[in-house]
Amino acid sequence: MAQPLIIDSIATLRATVAGWRARAERIALVPTMGALHAGHLSLVHRARHEAPRSIVTIFVNPTQFAPSEDFGKYPRTFEADIAALAAIGADAVYAPQLAEMYPPGFATAIVPEGPARTGLEDAFRPTHFHGVATVVTKLLLQALPDVAIFGEKDFQQLAVIRHVARDLDLRTTIIGAATVREADGLAMSSRNVFLTPAERSIAPLVHDTLQAVAAALRGGTDATDALAAGEARLAASGFALDYLALRDAGTLGPLQPAQPARLLVAARLGSVRLIDNIAV
Numbered sequence: 674m675a676q677p678l679i680i681d682s683i684a685t686l687r688a689t690v691a692g693w694r695a696r697a698e699r700i701a702l703v704p705t706m707g708a709l710h711a712g713h714l715s716l717v718h719r720a721r722h723e724a725p726r727s728i729v730t731i732f733v734n735p736t737q738f739a740p741s742e743d744f745g746k747y748p749r750t751f752e753a754d755i756a757a758l759a760a761i762g763a764d765a766v767y768a769p770q771l772a773e774m775y776p777p778g779f780a781t782a783i784v785p786e787g788p789a790r791t792g793l794e795d796a797f798r799p800t801h802f803h804g805v806a807t808v809v810t811k812l813l814l815q816a817l818p819d820v821a822i823f824g825e826k827d828f829q830q831l832a833v834i835r836h837v838a839r840d841l842d843l844r845t846t847i848i849g850a851a852t853v854r855e856a857d858g859l860a861m862s863s864r865n866v867f868l869t870p871a872e873r874s875i876a877p878l879v880h881d882t883l884q885a886v887a888a889a890l891r892g893g894t895d896a897t898d899a900l901a902a903g904e905a906r907l908a909a910s911g912f913a914l915d916y917l918a919l920r921d922a923g924t925l926g927p928l929q930p931a932q933p934a935r936l937l938v939a940a941r942l943g944s945v946r947l948i949d950n951i952a953v
C-alpha cells in the first residue's frame with residue numbers, strides 16, 4: 674500500500690505533473706475539501722480509470738463559505754484521508770496551505786453567471802459559486818490535468834464548473850460522477866456527521882421524496898402538484914425547505930420541452946443543510 678506523494682506547493686505540483694507528462698502519462702484531478710467518504714473515493718476510482726496518474730486535492734476553501742457558514746467547523750480528517758487514498762492507490766495528494774492558494778494581496782475572483790444564477794443554491798448562498806469557481810479554476814491551472822472529476826451530488830456546482838471550464842478555454846475535460854448513497858438512500862456528504870441520531874433517521878426522506886416526486890411526474894402528475902406534494906411531505910417530517918425544483922438538466926434554467934430534466938432539493942434539518950438531486 675504505497676503512500677501518495679504529499680505536495681503542498683504549486684512548484685512541486687508542477688514539477689510532478691511535468692515529470693508525468695514527459696512520460697506521456699495522462700493525469701486526472703479530484704478536487705475535494707477532505708473529510709473523505711465513499712463518495713469521494715468513488716471519484717478517485719473514476720480518476721484512476723480515466724488516467725494512469727491521479728491527484729486528489731484537499732483544501733477547505735474559505736472563499737466558498739459565507740461568514741455565517743461552517744468553515745471553522747468543517748470536518749478535517751487529514752490523516753484518515755491519506756490512509757484511505759493510500760489504500761486505493763492515488764498517486765498524489767495536493768494539500769496547499771491557505772497562503773499558497775491566497776497569498777497576501779490576492780484580489781481576483783471568478784464570478785460565474787449562467788447555471789450559477791438560477792435561483793437554486795445561489796439564492797441561499799449568493800457568493801458560494803464565486804469561491805468555488807475561483808478555487809477550481811486555480812486548481813485546474815495549477816495542475817493542468819487532462820480530466821477532473823466532480824460528484825453529481827453537487828449538481829449545480831458541476832454545471833457551473835463545466836460552464837467556467839468551457840468559457841475560459843481550460844484544457845481539462847470535466848467529468849461528472851454519480852452520487853454515492855448510504856444503504857437507506859441518503860446521499861453521502863462530509864456534513865452528514867453533524868446529523869443527530871434522530872435527524873439521521875429521517876434524513877433519507879430527502880432522497881425518498883425526490884423519488885416519489887419523480888415517479889409522480891413520470892406517471893403524468895402535473896409538475897406544480899407533484900412538487901407541492903413533495904414540499905408538504907418534507908415540511909411535515911420536520912425539514913425546513915430551501916427549494917424543491919424541476920429544471921433543465923443542462924442549464925438548470927426552466928424546463929425545456931424534450932430536454933433532460935433534473936429534480937433538485939435543498940432542505941435543512943437542525944443545523945445541517947442537505948442537498949440532493951436525481952434525473953427525472
Ligand code: PAF
Pocket residue numbers: 704705706732734737805808809827830
Ligand atoms: O465539492 C467540493 O468539495 C468543493 O466545492 C470543491 C469542488 C473541492 C471546491 O472547493
